[in-house]
Amino acid sequence: MAMTAHAILDISNIEVVYNKTIQVLRGLSLKVEAGKVVALLGSNGAGKSTTLKAVSGLLALEDGDVTSGAITFDGAPSGALKPHDLVRRGLFHVMEGRRIFEDLTVEENLVAATYALTGRKASSGRASSSFDAVYEYFPRLHERRNGRAGYLSGGEQQMLAIGRALVAEPKLILLDEPSLGLSPKLVEEIFTIIARINRERGVSMLLVEQNAAVALAVSHYGYIMETGKIVLDGPTERLMADQDVREFYLGMAGEAGAKSYRDIKHYKRRKRWLS
Amino acid sequence: MDWLFFTEVTLAGLGSGALLSLTALSFVLIYKATRVINLAVGEILMLGGYLFFAFVTAFGLATWLAIPLAIAGGALFGFVVERTLIRPMLGESSISVLMLTVGLGSVLIGATELIWNTDPRALPDFMGQTPVFIGEAYVSRKIAIGFVVSALVIALFLLLFRFWRGGVALRATATDQAAAYSCGINVPAVFSLAWMVACATAAGAGLLVGAIGGISPTMGVFGLSALVVVIIGGLDSVLGALIGGILIGLVEAWAGTFLGGEYKLVTTFSILIAALMIRPYGLFGTVEIERL
Numbered sequence: 001m002a003m004t005a006h007a008i009l010d011i012s013n014i015e016v017v018y019n020k021t022i023q024v025l026r027g028l029s030l031k032v033e034a035g036k037v038v039a040l041l042g043s044n045g046a047g048k049s050t051t052l053k054a055v056s057g058l059l060a061l062e063d064g065d066v067t068s069g070a071i072t073f074d075g076a077p078s079g080a081l082k083p084h085d086l087v088r089r090g091l092f093h094v095m096e097g098r099r100i101f102e103d104l105t106v107e108e109n110l111v112a113a114t115y116a117l118t119g120r121k122a123s124s125g126r127a128s129s130s131f132d133a134v135y136e137y138f139p140r141l142h143e144r145r146n147g148r149a150g151y152l153s154g155g156e157q158q159m160l161a162i163g164r165a166l167v168a169e170p171k172l173i174l175l176d177e178p179s180l181g182l183s184p185k186l187v188e189e190i191f192t193i194i195a196r197i198n199r200e201r202g203v204s205m206l207l208v209e210q211n212a213a214v215a216l217a218v219s220h221y222g223y224i225m226e227t228g229k230i231v232l233d234g235p236t237e238r239l240m241a242d243q244d245v246r247e248f249y250l251g252m253a254g255e256a257g258a259k260s261y262r263d264i265k266h267y268k269r270r271k272r273w274l275s
Numbered sequence: 276m277d278w279l280f281f282t283e284v285t286l287a288g289l290g291s292g293a294l295l296s297l298t299a300l301s302f303v304l305i306y307k308a309t310r311v312i313n314l315a316v317g318e319i320l321m322l323g324g325y326l327f328f329a330f331v332t333a334f335g336l337a338t339w340l341a342i343p344l345a346i347a348g349g350a351l352f353g354f355v356v357e358r359t360l361i362r363p364m365l366g367e368s369s370i371s372v373l374m375l376t377v378g379l380g381s382v383l384i385g386a387t388e389l390i391w392n393t394d395p396r397a398l399p400d401f402m403g404q405t406p407v408f409i410g411e412a413y414v415s416r417k418i419a420i421g422f423v424v425s426a427l428v429i430a431l432f433l434l435l436f437r438f439w440r441g442g443v444a445l446r447a448t449a450t451d452q453a454a455a456y457s458c459g460i461n462v463p464a465v466f467s468l469a470w471m472v473a474c475a476t477a478a479g480a481g482l483l484v485g486a487i488g489g490i491s492p493t494m495g496v497f498g499l500s501a502l503v504v505v506i507i508g509g510l511d512s513v514l515g516a517l518i519g520g521i522l523i524g525l526v527e528a529w530a531g532t533f534l535g536g537e538y539k540l541v542t543t544f545s546i547l548i549a550a551l552m553i554r555p556y557g558l559f560g561t562v563e564i565e566r567l
């Protein structure tokens with residue numbers, strides 16, 4: 001990535017250890033330029049969610065520590081800040097598995113997210129105008145705003161999880177597997193809105209996905225990680241043209257013809273992204 | 276049937292019911308924010324009574340000053356307990372935390388007996404003696420005051436939870452701490468606040484209960500009746516605490532007077548069992564979508 005552009009997020013060579021014993025990230029670096037959508041792809045257990053939790057500070061709740069390296073959000077080191085303070089500075093983490101408040105109504109879920117505006121907006125109360133924006137992106141949430149969030153469908157819960165992020169008016173959204181467990185049609189609907197939010201509101205995003213095709217389609221830049229570090233990165237067009245990515249990530253058939261021994265070894269190494 | 280007598284019994288029942296509701300509110304506040312059942316509520320109530328007693332008798336403070344100080348003492352106690360005992364237990368099983376609160380209650384009883392011995396004592400009078408008459412029915416002044424204060428405090432909390440977004444923060448924190456953090460909610464502050472307010476409430480209830488019945492190291496058993504109230508009303512419902520408290524207060528007064536004292540507990544626990552069979556999460560409690 002060009003060094004001149006303003007990076008809203010800069011992760012530099014971090015290592016993360018859980019329970020003081022299990023090392024999960026091993027010198028991971030990545031950048032998100034302001035206004036861009038960046039995809040972070042990788043197989044199960046690669047450490048994608050851990051990367052996001054390291055950034056948002058939620059790692060501490062799971063007894064995880066960033067043991068070396070540095071994370072800079074919006075020009076300032078984020079390491080010493082508590083998760084709620086980071087949110088209030090404009091970094092919103094939409095966690096894996098949606099994590100909506102099931103006992104609360106849909107609208108109360110949005111009200112909870114107004115705490116992110118603490119210290120930023122004079123009126124951070126219930127009548128926040130950002131609710132209208134959420135309901136405009138997700139009309140279905142408006143219909144069900146007084147219903148209990150736990151009774152929403154999976155797709156609607158993902159909409160609510162993103163809706164909470166919108167209420168917080170962030171500069172950067174960390175989105176962890178928004179496609180998880182959703183039908184292809186819903187995935188498309190949600191990713192269309194993710195792209196719109198980026199375009200219309202200028203919110204930068206770091207998008208973690210296993211569904212590489214759909215993630216790269218809305219991203220400007222992509223990183224591929226494997227067991228705790230980045231193994232490949234580049235602008236989306238370049239990644240999509242990459243033979244390995246096409247074959248092992250996007251599930252497209254490789255070029256016809258016999259493969260050399262080198263290719264096969266290569267295959268074995270790269271295959272771990274998929275397993 | 277003597278209607279005047281019945282009315283008087285009913286009014287007394289309402290009075291003790293309101294005190295039960297107030298004590299139950301202390302359970303509800305802590306459970307709502309932290310999903311901890313604080314079995315030391317009765318002993319914190321006792322602490323409130325003894326603090327007031329000490330401020331007036333040992334330090335010679337005026338009662339109008341000793342009252343807010345005793346309540347503030349409860350809040351301070353809640354703050355310290357949350358910081359030093361509850362927060363380090365985050366993530367431990369709820370049974371461990373429950374047992375911790377049981378232990379805390381025992382420690383409080385032990386400390387009280389060491390400092391003030393086991394004799395029951397009367398609290399210095401701060402309510403006056405003139406009886407209150409509602410129509411022709413006589414109500415003890417202390418019970419009337421206890422009722423009014425409890426009703427006001429509970430009404431205040433009902434309004435707070437209806438109109439103040441802090442109520443949402445409390446429930447969000449209880450549902451999912453990480454998600455609450457991710458929404459910008461200061462989770463540790465919510466924990467602190469819930470414990471402080473709940474313990475202040477219990478200490479305040481201790482003043483009222485102590486004014487009516489005197490204080491003793493065993494007065495914490497009142498917390499047990501309040502626990503019955505929250506189980507019936509719903510552990511996370513302020514309205515449930517109100518209605519459950521009034522219900523139990525009335526039933527105990529009627530059963531104790533017309534059936535005999537030994538029927539008091541029998542009827543209370545019959546109601547408890549019936550309520551649990553109909554609605555295990557309490558009459559007004561939140562239905563859990565997923566049970567642990």
Ligand SMILES: Nc1ncnc2c1ncn2[C@@H]1O[C@H](COP(=O)(O)OP(=O)(O)OP(=O)(O)O)[C@@H](O)[C@H]1O
Nearest residue numbers: 018022024042043044045046047048049050051062
């Ligand atoms: N709280 C934790 N304590 C200990 N180990 C953990 C913890 N969370 C994750 N891990 C381990 O860290 C590794 C990376 O997990 P992480 O959740 O970051 O992977 P991921 O790339 O998000 O995977 P997925 O695609 O399945 O969500 C895994 O091996 C996992 O077992």
Ligand SMILES: [Mg+2]
Nearest residue numbers: 048049050096
């Ligand atoms: Mg993950």
